[in-house]
Amino acid sequence: MPSFRARLQIGDVLPGHRPEDVLDTAEAAVGATHEVAAKDVEVVARVPRIVVRFTVPASHRRAEDEEAAAVGARMAEAVGGVATTGRLDVLRREGGRWLPVPVDR
Numbered sequence: 615m616p617s618f619r620a621r622l623q624i625g626d627v628l629p630g631h632r633p634e635d636v637l638d639t640a641e642a643a644v645g646a647t648h649e650v651a652a653k654d655v656e657v658v659a660r661v662p663r664i665v666v667r668f669t670v671p672a673s674h675r676r677a678e679d680e681e682a683a684a685v686g687a688r689m690a691e692a693v694g695g696v697a698t699t700g701r702l703d704v705l706r707r708e709g710g711r712w713l714p715v716p717v718d719r
Contacts, residue, residue: 615669616678617651617707618715620644620686622693623663623700631696637664643692644668648685661700664693679706683717 622640627633641653644666652667666689670678686704693699705712 615672616682617667617669618682618685619665619667619703619705619707619712620682620689621656621663621665621703621705622686622690623661623702624693625698625700627697628695635696636693639696640664640666640689640693643689644685663700679715682706683715686715686717 620640624636627636637653637655641650644650645668648668648670650666650668652665654665656663656665668682668685670681670685672678683704686702690699690702702717704715704717706715
């Protein structure tokens with residue numbers, strides 16, 4: 615199964631939510647339809663972002679990438695209910711590298 619990562623920049627947590635809700639919401643949004651392989655919070659250039667790694671059933675590359683992009687967009691939408699969000703990146707594992715997948719958002 616192809617492996618993907620959805621990375622989403624996070625700003626302020628919205629009133630009534632805890633910081634833990636951000637990653638929990640992202641995991642729940644992805645896990646509703648796909649197997650979550652890993653999750654993490656990173657800080658790059660002082661900007662926090664969440665990373666959720668997941669798999670997509672094998673079919674053909676375009677369909678896999680489109681499905682992964684949709685999963686990432688759904689995750690970003692869900693997280694937008696608990697925190698302000700920024701840039702979304704969806705990456706596909708190929709060999710030892712992570713390659714970008716086009717995402718319409």
